[in-house]
Amino acid sequence: MRVTLRDIATRAGVTKATVSYAMSGKPNVSADMRVRILDIARELGYQPNVTARALSVGRAPTLALMVENIANPFYPEFALAVERAARERGHFLLICNTDADPDIGRTYLRRIAGQLSEGIVAMAGHLRIDDIAAVNQSGVPVVVCMWEEPEIAPPAPCVTVDFAHAAAIAAEHLLSLGHRRIGVLVDGDAHELHHQRRLGGFMHTMHAAGIDIDASHIVRAPDTIASGKQAARALLATAPSLTAIFATNDLLALGALRAAHEMRIKIPQQLSVIGITDIRAASESYPALTSVAVQTREVAAHAIDLLLGLIDGTIPVAPPPLIITPSASQLMVRESTAPPRRSRNSE
Template identity: 50%
Template sequence: MVTLAEVARRAKVTGATVSNVLRNPQKVKPETVERVMAAIRELGYRPNLTARALARGRTSTLALMLSNIANPFYPEFVLAAEREARKRGYFLLVCNTDDDPAITRAYLEQIAGSLASGIIVMNTDLGEGELTDVANRGVAVVLCMWEHVQPSRTLPCVTIDFAAAGALAATHLSGLGHRKFGALVGAGSGGPQTIRLDGFARALAAHGHSEKSLTVVHAHDSLESGYEATMGLLHRKPALTAIFATNDLMAIGAMQAAADLGKRVPDDLSVVGLTDIVLAHQFRPALTTVRLPTAEIAARSIALALEMVEGGTSTQDLYVVRAPELIVRESTGPAPSRRRRA
């Protein structure tokens, strides 16, 4: 078996430099990294991860716990998180809980502190109390994208201003002259996405719309549920001219329902989503949505977890990344009444 010392001799560097290249390549000169990696390839060196973990007192693995890998948002998030972890010399273990608290607990029991030194937990059915118990065992736990997070939390959290995201959608639709709105509010393992709705409703009120102008329907966070909810909503409220969905999958389902009901998007019905998954601009008509800074959220979550793994504590309890951004595409347009006047 090729040893680290042999790699160091071949690359004409110290053993410590080889270790840095494997663990923290950003701290080593690029030309040195290239020389060491060439020696590793030539010799066929494979690091002993178990020995490394024993020597360091921790593994080189972080775990990311998410609720449903079938939701396109999560693979996009995983891609960004994995790139950031790899850049910092760590592996990322992805744990799909399938919206099942029992699976979540099983993952925590099996990986916390053994397979993974740090865990990033996206919305789950578990409360902070159970996750705090894991943290008290010496495992770095970071919450990510939790919507109902309170300042008194005991665990650090990376999130965004969900209310501001909803407000952007409302301001856009109001500015287009819409007066009768529908809202599809998704619910996954993290609970109902009500903060997004609250931001939307408050912004409508600020723009002079009454409570009666908004009809709210709750559904599961999926394309199919968005379709079914919209079919019911438009049968009950056929005069609606705009729909806001608290995630892109439901928004796309809403556009499919509108098409099946003979409504044209955006001529008869404008639709706004929230997230900006890749499918949002691939679908036709392309979806107007409120973009979340997915890559930045992922990178900050990894950085915060490693700050705790390597330093023992976090410098912040709550990290709110930059504001969401309205991305206007083809699924929104002037309200039919305004278009007729023009």
């Protein structure tokens, strides 16, 4: 049984508040009483809740996380990981949702940097590079997370995942099952391909295996279940010979599962579907989605460590980007992938 402040209070014959004051060294407890209470705490083997204690002592150790769209389930899952990593190190995390608006993002960055936080973890896809650089140069460290622009250096120290490798793992899984006619759903819109790195890793692996993906079988769609469904419906209608769909994100893959259901295409007998990220909905979907897990917790922990090091000055400014490589074991094989039927695979 864990010893609580209440147990100490009972033994000492004082209120819990008095014990709490004594523990935190507040002046409204006499020195004698304080010694007596601390002795009892030692006797009983009291272990303070380090987390709560760290948060309530000293100056405001506030960190901020900027996310693009809190309604997309990946962001809250990542936010939870960052929040826990921060808390384990005794720091607060404020979460700012920018609604994917660069102007809101800029305003948040400035306000946070000026008044609220000592450092910022930024999911930077929707932020202007010069806005991030400006805050970082002003002396409030920014750590960029999950950066995946292939050709632009991140505007601040960066912790990310090797998304090309994650996509290669998905490609290898489909190849090993025997799939050759594969469609691709890529997060993006008419203006921009958000997941170019993932697409590149996938295509590279396919190409190395001698498989050509028809350009018309690569469809871009914004990262929601609804748009994934719509894109997959169109793709499956125009390309009935496809035996598998690779989606660069789980929401698109979950949309493909919905499309297959509506079109009475059996998963995985008639169509395999694989995503990337392994958000919780992947394992909870029907059928459960095969996905390549991204190391949310590792990235979160590295990002917070890096940020605190930059704040304390123990890490020199602007280390090179830290890219966390997923190991092959991150493939989560579930119900949505299987070998193709001969009849669909033969040409």
